Amino acid sequence: MDSKISNNDIQPVAVLGAGSFGTAVANLLAVNSPVYLYARKPEVVEEMKSSREHNGVRLHERITPTNDLQMVVEQCTTLFPVVPSSGFRDLIHKIAPMLHPYHVLIHGTKGLDVQLESDIPFEEQRITKKQVKTMSEVIRDETVVVRVGALAGPNLATELAQGYPAATVVASPFNEVIQEGIRLLKNDKFQVYGNRDIIGIELCGVLKNIIAIASGGIAGMGMGENSRGLLVSRGMMEMMHIGKFFGAEPEAFMGLAGIGDMVTTCYSTYSRNFTVGNRLAKGESLQDILNDMEEVAEGVNTIKIVKKLTESAGLRAPITENLYRVLFENQPVNEAIDTLMKYPFNIDVSMPDRISEAT
Numbered sequence: 385m386d387s388k389i390s391n392n393d394i395q396p397v398a399v400l401g402a403g404s405f406g407t408a409v410a411n412l413l414a415v416n417s418p419v420y421l422y423a424r425k426p427e428v429v430e431e432m433k434s435s436r437e438h439n440g441v442r443l444h445e446r447i448t449p450t451n452d453l454q455m456v457v458e459q460c461t462t463l464f465p466v467v468p469s470s471g472f473r474d475l476i477h478k479i480a481p482m483l484h485p486y487h488v489l490i491h492g493t494k495g496l497d498v499q500l501e502s503d504i505p506f507e508e509q510r511i512t513k514k515q516v517k518t519m520s521e522v523i524r525d526e527t528v529v530v531r532v533g534a535l536a537g538p539n540l541a542t543e544l545a546q547g548y549p550a551a552t553v554v555a556s557p558f559n560e561v562i563q564e565g566i567r568l569l570k571n572d573k574f575q576v577y578g579n580r581d582i583i584g585i586e587l588c589g590v591l592k593n594i595i596a597i598a599s600g601g602i603a604g605m606g607m608g609e610n611s612r613g614l615l616v617s618r619g620m621m622e623m624m625h626i627g628k629f630f631g632a633e634p635e636a637f638m639g640l641a642g643i644g645d646m647v648t649t650c651y652s653t654y655s656r657n658f659t660v661g662n663r664l665a666k667g668e669s670l671q672d673i674l675n676d677m678e679e680v681a682e683g684v685n686t687i688k689i690v691k692k693l694t695e696s697a698g699l700r701a702p703i704t705e706n707l708y709r710v711l712f713e714n715q716p717v718n719e720a721i722d723t724l725m726k727y728p729f730n731i732d733v734s735m736p737d738r739i740s741e742a743t
Contacts, residue, residue: 396420397568398460400475402428402449403679404541406466407438409492412544413464414444415571420456421449439678441545457482462490462564464535465519468680469495472519476526483527490533490554490565491519494589495682496689507712511692513630518586533561534582536589536641538648540655544574551575553641555585577640584636587627592646593657593683594690594704595619598724599650600661601710601717611725615703616650618724622703626690629699657683664710665717687711 394417399410402423410421421443423429432438432449443449450456457463457479467475472493483489497517500509517525520532533556544550554565554576562578570576579585595616602612623646624637636642649655653662660681663673674684691708694701706723709715 394418396448396460397462398422398456398464400453400456400463400465400479401467402432402438403466403468404439404441404545405492405539406464407441407443408539408541408544409464409466409535409569410447411441411444412569412571412574414446415574416568417446419444419447420460421447422453422456423449423451426451453479454482457487461486462488462568464490464492465523466492469493469497469519469682469685470680473497473522473526476523480527483529485528485530487529488531488533488561488564489523489527489529490535490556490561491523492535493519494536494586494593495519496590496686497522498689506688506692509692510696511689512696513693516689516693518583518590520582520586531558531561532556532582533558533565534586534589535565536585536645537577538640538644540648540652542654547573549573549575551577551640551644553577553579553585553639555579555582555636555641557582579636579639579641581633581636583630584627584632585641587630587632588623588637588641588645590682590686591623591626591690592619592642592649593681594687594707595623595646596649596655596657597661597664597681597683597687597707598703598721600655600658600663601665601721602661603658604662604665605718605721607721611721612650615724616646619650619703620646622701626694626699626701629694629697656681660684661717670711684711 396418397413398420399406400422402421410419413419429449429451436443499515520534523529523532533554535552537552539552554562556562557580566576598615599612624634660673687704687707690704706720710717710720
Protein backbone atom coordinates (compact mmCIF):
# COMPACT_ATOMS: atom_id res chain seq x y z
CA MET A 385 0.00 0.00 0.00
CA ASP A 386 1.36 3.40 -0.96
CA SER A 387 1.49 6.09 1.69
CA LYS A 388 -1.43 8.47 1.43
CA ILE A 389 -1.07 12.18 1.02
CA SER A 390 -1.52 13.88 4.36
CA ASN A 391 -3.26 17.21 3.94
CA ASN A 392 -6.38 18.17 5.84
CA ASP A 393 -7.03 21.37 3.90
CA ILE A 394 -6.81 20.43 0.22
CA GLN A 395 -8.28 17.27 -1.26
CA PRO A 396 -5.86 15.43 -3.56
CA VAL A 397 -6.54 14.85 -7.24
CA ALA A 398 -5.25 12.02 -9.40
CA VAL A 399 -3.73 11.59 -12.83
CA LEU A 400 -4.19 8.09 -14.24
CA GLY A 401 -1.32 7.51 -16.65
CA ALA A 402 2.32 8.52 -16.30
CA GLY A 403 3.22 9.14 -19.92
CA SER A 404 4.78 12.43 -20.95
CA PHE A 405 1.47 14.30 -21.06
CA GLY A 406 0.12 12.68 -17.92
CA THR A 407 3.27 13.67 -16.06
CA ALA A 408 2.98 17.23 -17.38
CA VAL A 409 -0.65 17.42 -16.24
CA ALA A 410 0.34 16.12 -12.81
CA ASN A 411 2.99 18.83 -12.47
CA LEU A 412 0.44 21.48 -13.46
CA LEU A 413 -2.13 20.20 -10.96
CA ALA A 414 0.49 20.04 -8.20
CA VAL A 415 0.85 23.82 -8.26
CA ASN A 416 -2.60 24.01 -6.65
CA SER A 417 -3.24 20.57 -5.07
CA PRO A 418 -1.61 17.37 -3.82
CA VAL A 419 -1.54 14.84 -6.68
CA TYR A 420 -1.44 11.07 -7.01
CA LEU A 421 0.27 10.03 -10.25
CA TYR A 422 -0.83 6.51 -11.13
CA ALA A 423 1.39 4.22 -13.19
CA ARG A 424 0.48 0.62 -13.93
CA LYS A 425 3.97 -0.84 -13.54
CA PRO A 426 5.32 -1.08 -9.95
CA GLU A 427 8.91 -0.65 -11.15
CA VAL A 428 8.00 2.67 -12.78
CA VAL A 429 6.43 3.85 -9.55
CA GLU A 430 9.49 2.85 -7.52
CA GLU A 431 11.80 4.65 -9.93
CA MET A 432 9.71 7.82 -9.70
CA LYS A 433 9.73 7.63 -5.92
CA SER A 434 13.47 7.18 -5.66
CA SER A 435 14.61 9.63 -8.34
CA ARG A 436 11.70 12.12 -8.16
CA GLU A 437 11.92 12.21 -11.95
CA HIS A 438 10.14 10.52 -14.83
CA ASN A 439 11.47 10.42 -18.39
CA GLY A 440 13.84 13.25 -17.54
CA VAL A 441 11.10 15.46 -16.04
CA ARG A 442 11.38 16.55 -12.43
CA LEU A 443 8.28 15.71 -10.38
CA HIS A 444 6.71 18.44 -8.25
CA GLU A 445 7.17 17.85 -4.53
CA ARG A 446 3.39 17.47 -4.09
CA ILE A 447 3.18 14.49 -6.48
CA THR A 448 2.94 11.01 -4.96
CA PRO A 449 3.57 8.19 -7.48
CA THR A 450 1.43 5.10 -6.94
CA ASN A 451 0.11 1.93 -8.56
CA ASP A 452 -2.69 1.51 -6.02
CA LEU A 453 -5.73 2.27 -8.16
CA GLN A 454 -8.27 1.43 -5.46
CA MET A 455 -6.71 3.85 -3.00
CA VAL A 456 -6.51 6.62 -5.59
CA VAL A 457 -10.18 6.38 -6.54
CA GLU A 458 -11.22 6.28 -2.86
CA GLN A 459 -9.09 9.30 -1.95
CA CYS A 460 -9.86 11.54 -4.94
CA THR A 461 -13.12 13.00 -6.17
CA THR A 462 -11.58 14.36 -9.38
CA LEU A 463 -9.59 12.09 -11.68
CA PHE A 464 -7.67 12.88 -14.87
CA PRO A 465 -7.34 9.75 -17.07
CA VAL A 466 -4.48 10.35 -19.52
CA VAL A 467 -3.64 7.07 -21.23
CA PRO A 468 -3.48 6.07 -24.92
CA SER A 469 -6.87 5.46 -26.54
CA SER A 470 -5.97 1.80 -27.12
CA GLY A 471 -5.97 1.21 -23.35
CA PHE A 472 -8.54 3.80 -22.29
CA ARG A 473 -11.65 1.60 -22.21
CA ASP A 474 -9.78 -1.12 -20.29
CA LEU A 475 -8.69 1.40 -17.65
CA ILE A 476 -12.17 2.87 -17.27
CA HIS A 477 -13.72 -0.59 -17.13
CA LYS A 478 -11.25 -1.53 -14.40
CA ILE A 479 -12.08 1.44 -12.18
CA ALA A 480 -15.82 1.47 -12.95
CA PRO A 481 -16.81 -0.62 -9.90
CA MET A 482 -14.90 1.82 -7.68
CA LEU A 483 -16.53 4.97 -9.07
CA HIS A 484 -19.57 6.83 -7.74
CA PRO A 485 -21.81 9.51 -9.24
CA TYR A 486 -19.98 12.15 -7.18
CA HIS A 487 -16.72 11.55 -9.07
CA VAL A 488 -15.55 13.96 -11.77
CA LEU A 489 -13.47 12.60 -14.67
CA ILE A 490 -11.62 15.01 -16.97
CA HIS A 491 -9.67 13.04 -19.55
CA GLY A 492 -6.71 14.13 -21.67
CA THR A 493 -6.69 11.36 -24.29
CA LYS A 494 -6.74 12.41 -27.96
CA GLY A 495 -8.01 9.33 -29.71
CA LEU A 496 -11.09 7.33 -30.69
CA ASP A 497 -12.49 4.04 -29.44
CA VAL A 498 -13.99 1.49 -31.85
CA GLN A 499 -16.16 -1.42 -30.79
CA LEU A 500 -16.14 -4.05 -33.52
CA GLU A 501 -19.19 -6.26 -33.89
CA SER A 502 -17.43 -9.50 -34.82
CA ASP A 503 -14.07 -11.22 -35.21
CA ILE A 504 -13.77 -10.06 -38.82
CA PRO A 505 -10.44 -8.24 -39.34
CA PHE A 506 -10.68 -4.47 -38.98
CA GLU A 507 -9.68 -3.91 -42.61
CA GLU A 508 -12.68 -5.91 -43.84
CA GLN A 509 -15.30 -4.25 -41.66
CA ARG A 510 -17.66 -1.39 -42.33
CA ILE A 511 -17.50 1.05 -39.44
CA THR A 512 -20.60 3.03 -38.50
CA LYS A 513 -20.85 6.11 -36.33
CA LYS A 514 -22.48 4.18 -33.48
CA GLN A 515 -19.34 2.03 -33.21
CA VAL A 516 -16.98 5.00 -32.83
CA LYS A 517 -16.80 6.74 -29.46
CA THR A 518 -14.88 9.62 -28.02
CA MET A 519 -13.31 9.08 -24.62
CA SER A 520 -16.08 10.97 -22.80
CA GLU A 521 -18.58 8.59 -24.38
CA VAL A 522 -16.48 5.63 -23.24
CA ILE A 523 -16.61 6.94 -19.67
CA ARG A 524 -20.40 7.22 -19.87
CA ASP A 525 -20.64 3.74 -21.41
CA GLU A 526 -18.60 2.08 -18.69
CA THR A 527 -19.37 3.99 -15.48
CA VAL A 528 -22.01 5.73 -13.39
CA VAL A 529 -20.07 8.99 -13.65
CA VAL A 530 -22.11 11.85 -15.11
CA ARG A 531 -19.80 14.82 -14.67
CA VAL A 532 -17.31 14.22 -17.46
CA GLY A 533 -14.89 16.63 -19.12
CA ALA A 534 -12.05 16.71 -21.63
CA LEU A 535 -8.75 18.58 -21.92
CA ALA A 536 -7.58 19.80 -25.32
CA GLY A 537 -5.32 22.53 -26.64
CA PRO A 538 -1.77 23.31 -27.76
CA ASN A 539 -0.19 21.41 -24.87
CA LEU A 540 3.08 19.86 -26.03
CA ALA A 541 4.30 17.91 -23.02
CA THR A 542 7.94 18.89 -23.58
CA GLU A 543 7.17 22.61 -23.40
CA LEU A 544 4.84 22.19 -20.41
CA ALA A 545 7.65 20.36 -18.61
CA GLN A 546 9.96 23.29 -19.33
CA GLY A 547 7.51 25.73 -17.77
CA TYR A 548 6.71 27.73 -20.91
CA PRO A 549 3.46 29.73 -20.84
CA ALA A 550 0.56 27.78 -22.32
CA ALA A 551 -3.21 27.32 -22.16
CA THR A 552 -5.81 24.59 -22.48
CA VAL A 553 -9.55 24.10 -22.86
CA VAL A 554 -11.66 22.18 -20.37
CA ALA A 555 -14.79 21.05 -22.20
CA SER A 556 -17.92 19.71 -20.56
CA PRO A 557 -21.68 20.15 -20.79
CA PHE A 558 -21.54 20.82 -17.04
CA ASN A 559 -20.36 24.24 -15.92
CA GLU A 560 -19.25 22.84 -12.55
CA VAL A 561 -16.80 20.52 -14.35
CA ILE A 562 -15.38 23.44 -16.30
CA GLN A 563 -15.01 25.48 -13.12
CA GLU A 564 -13.34 22.55 -11.35
CA GLY A 565 -10.86 22.18 -14.21
CA ILE A 566 -10.08 25.90 -14.11
CA ARG A 567 -9.66 25.84 -10.32
CA LEU A 568 -7.30 22.89 -10.40
CA LEU A 569 -5.19 23.74 -13.45
CA LYS A 570 -4.97 27.52 -13.78
CA ASN A 571 -1.81 29.23 -12.58
CA ASP A 572 0.38 32.21 -13.52
CA LYS A 573 1.82 30.42 -16.55
CA PHE A 574 -1.13 28.26 -17.55
CA GLN A 575 -4.45 29.70 -18.67
CA VAL A 576 -7.61 27.59 -18.79
CA TYR A 577 -10.68 28.25 -20.94
CA GLY A 578 -14.06 26.54 -20.90
CA ASN A 579 -16.26 25.15 -23.67
CA ARG A 580 -19.62 23.37 -23.50
CA ASP A 581 -19.16 21.43 -26.77
CA ILE A 582 -17.30 18.42 -25.38
CA ILE A 583 -17.62 16.32 -28.55
CA GLY A 584 -16.33 19.18 -30.71
CA ILE A 585 -13.37 19.83 -28.43
CA GLU A 586 -12.51 16.13 -28.24
CA LEU A 587 -12.62 15.86 -32.03
CA CYS A 588 -10.31 18.86 -32.37
CA GLY A 589 -7.68 16.97 -30.40
CA VAL A 590 -8.30 13.76 -32.31
CA LEU A 591 -8.50 14.97 -35.92
CA LYS A 592 -5.63 17.46 -35.89
CA ASN A 593 -3.25 14.50 -35.46
CA ILE A 594 -4.15 13.39 -38.99
CA ILE A 595 -3.19 16.77 -40.40
CA ALA A 596 0.00 16.81 -38.32
CA ILE A 597 1.20 13.60 -40.00
CA ALA A 598 0.63 15.18 -43.41
CA SER A 599 2.41 18.34 -42.26
CA GLY A 600 5.41 16.28 -41.18
CA GLY A 601 5.43 14.71 -44.63
CA ILE A 602 5.51 18.10 -46.33
CA ALA A 603 8.35 19.22 -44.06
CA GLY A 604 10.27 15.99 -44.67
CA MET A 605 10.01 16.50 -48.40
CA GLY A 606 11.19 20.11 -48.13
CA MET A 607 8.13 21.48 -49.93
CA GLY A 608 8.08 24.84 -48.16
CA GLU A 609 5.65 26.82 -46.03
CA ASN A 610 3.20 27.76 -48.79
CA SER A 611 2.41 24.09 -49.27
CA ARG A 612 1.98 23.65 -45.56
CA GLY A 613 -0.32 26.65 -45.37
CA LEU A 614 -2.49 25.03 -48.04
CA LEU A 615 -2.51 21.76 -46.13
CA VAL A 616 -3.38 23.34 -42.79
CA SER A 617 -6.26 25.39 -44.21
CA ARG A 618 -7.69 22.42 -46.12
CA GLY A 619 -7.10 20.25 -43.09
CA MET A 620 -9.15 22.57 -40.91
CA MET A 621 -12.07 22.35 -43.33
CA GLU A 622 -11.81 18.55 -43.40
CA MET A 623 -11.79 18.47 -39.60
CA MET A 624 -14.85 20.71 -39.40
CA HIS A 625 -16.87 18.62 -41.83
CA ILE A 626 -16.01 15.37 -40.08
CA GLY A 627 -16.83 17.06 -36.80
CA LYS A 628 -20.22 18.10 -38.12
CA PHE A 629 -20.92 14.48 -39.04
CA PHE A 630 -20.32 13.61 -35.36
CA GLY A 631 -22.58 16.43 -34.21
CA ALA A 632 -19.89 18.93 -33.23
CA GLU A 633 -20.40 22.67 -33.62
CA PRO A 634 -18.02 24.38 -36.10
CA GLU A 635 -17.11 27.06 -33.54
CA ALA A 636 -15.18 24.48 -31.51
CA PHE A 637 -12.64 24.19 -34.32
CA MET A 638 -12.00 27.93 -34.48
CA GLY A 639 -10.61 28.27 -30.97
CA LEU A 640 -7.64 27.20 -28.89
CA ALA A 641 -8.37 23.47 -29.09
CA GLY A 642 -8.92 23.70 -32.85
CA ILE A 643 -6.73 26.18 -34.70
CA GLY A 644 -4.43 26.65 -31.72
CA ASP A 645 -3.64 22.97 -31.24
CA MET A 646 -3.55 22.24 -34.95
CA VAL A 647 -1.00 24.93 -35.77
CA THR A 648 1.18 23.90 -32.83
CA THR A 649 1.10 20.22 -33.72
CA CYS A 650 1.59 20.79 -37.44
CA TYR A 651 4.73 22.88 -36.94
CA SER A 652 6.45 21.29 -33.94
CA THR A 653 9.20 18.70 -34.09
CA TYR A 654 8.11 17.76 -30.54
CA SER A 655 4.86 16.36 -31.98
CA ARG A 656 4.85 12.58 -32.29
CA ASN A 657 2.42 12.73 -35.22
CA PHE A 658 4.50 15.33 -37.07
CA THR A 659 7.52 13.09 -36.50
CA VAL A 660 5.76 10.09 -38.07
CA GLY A 661 5.03 12.03 -41.26
CA ASN A 662 8.48 13.56 -41.37
CA ARG A 663 10.26 10.21 -41.04
CA LEU A 664 7.96 8.56 -43.58
CA ALA A 665 8.85 11.27 -46.09
CA LYS A 666 12.53 10.52 -45.53
CA GLY A 667 12.07 6.89 -46.47
CA GLU A 668 11.55 5.03 -43.19
CA SER A 669 8.83 2.39 -42.88
CA LEU A 670 5.85 2.96 -40.63
CA GLN A 671 6.60 -0.14 -38.57
CA ASP A 672 10.21 0.91 -37.95
CA ILE A 673 9.06 4.37 -36.89
CA LEU A 674 6.42 3.04 -34.48
CA ASN A 675 8.83 0.48 -33.03
CA ASP A 676 11.31 3.28 -32.35
CA MET A 677 8.83 5.60 -30.62
CA GLU A 678 8.48 5.41 -26.85
CA GLU A 679 4.91 6.72 -26.86
CA VAL A 680 1.87 6.41 -29.11
CA ALA A 681 1.29 8.60 -32.16
CA GLU A 682 -2.52 8.61 -31.97
CA GLY A 683 -2.92 9.91 -35.52
CA VAL A 684 -1.97 6.57 -37.06
CA ASN A 685 -4.92 4.72 -35.53
CA THR A 686 -7.19 7.73 -36.05
CA ILE A 687 -6.52 7.63 -39.79
CA LYS A 688 -7.60 3.98 -39.90
CA ILE A 689 -10.82 4.68 -38.03
CA VAL A 690 -11.81 7.90 -39.81
CA LYS A 691 -11.06 6.47 -43.24
CA LYS A 692 -13.28 3.45 -42.60
CA LEU A 693 -16.02 5.59 -41.05
CA THR A 694 -16.17 8.20 -43.81
CA GLU A 695 -16.02 5.45 -46.43
CA SER A 696 -19.01 3.67 -44.87
CA ALA A 697 -20.93 6.95 -44.59
CA GLY A 698 -20.26 7.95 -48.19
CA LEU A 699 -18.28 11.04 -47.15
CA ARG A 700 -15.06 12.36 -48.64
CA ALA A 701 -12.00 13.18 -46.56
CA PRO A 702 -9.16 13.52 -49.11
CA ILE A 703 -6.32 14.18 -46.66
CA THR A 704 -7.28 11.19 -44.52
CA GLU A 705 -7.80 9.00 -47.60
CA ASN A 706 -4.38 9.80 -49.03
CA LEU A 707 -2.61 9.30 -45.72
CA TYR A 708 -4.31 5.93 -45.33
CA ARG A 709 -2.79 4.86 -48.65
CA VAL A 710 0.63 5.98 -47.47
CA LEU A 711 0.43 4.27 -44.09
CA PHE A 712 -1.31 1.04 -45.01
CA GLU A 713 -1.15 0.59 -48.81
CA ASN A 714 2.50 1.55 -49.44
CA GLN A 715 1.77 4.61 -51.55
CA PRO A 716 4.88 6.83 -51.72
CA VAL A 717 4.58 10.00 -49.64
CA ASN A 718 5.48 12.23 -52.57
CA GLU A 719 2.61 10.81 -54.64
CA ALA A 720 0.11 11.40 -51.85
CA ILE A 721 1.27 14.97 -51.24
CA ASP A 722 1.25 15.68 -54.97
CA THR A 723 -2.34 14.44 -55.16
CA LEU A 724 -3.36 16.71 -52.30
CA MET A 725 -1.66 19.72 -53.86
CA LYS A 726 -3.62 19.17 -57.09
CA TYR A 727 -6.91 18.17 -55.49
CA PRO A 728 -9.74 20.26 -57.01
CA PHE A 729 -10.86 22.29 -54.01
CA ASN A 730 -13.01 24.78 -55.88
CA ILE A 731 -14.37 26.65 -52.88
CA ASP A 732 -12.21 28.32 -50.26
CA VAL A 733 -14.61 28.27 -47.31
CA SER A 734 -18.01 26.59 -47.23
CA MET A 735 -20.18 24.89 -44.64
CA PRO A 736 -22.15 22.21 -46.50
CA ASP A 737 -23.87 19.31 -44.80
CA ARG A 738 -21.61 16.74 -46.43
CA ILE A 739 -17.89 16.66 -47.07
CA SER A 740 -18.49 15.51 -50.64
CA GLU A 741 -20.33 18.74 -51.44
CA ALA A 742 -17.26 20.76 -50.50
CA THR A 743 -14.76 18.70 -52.42
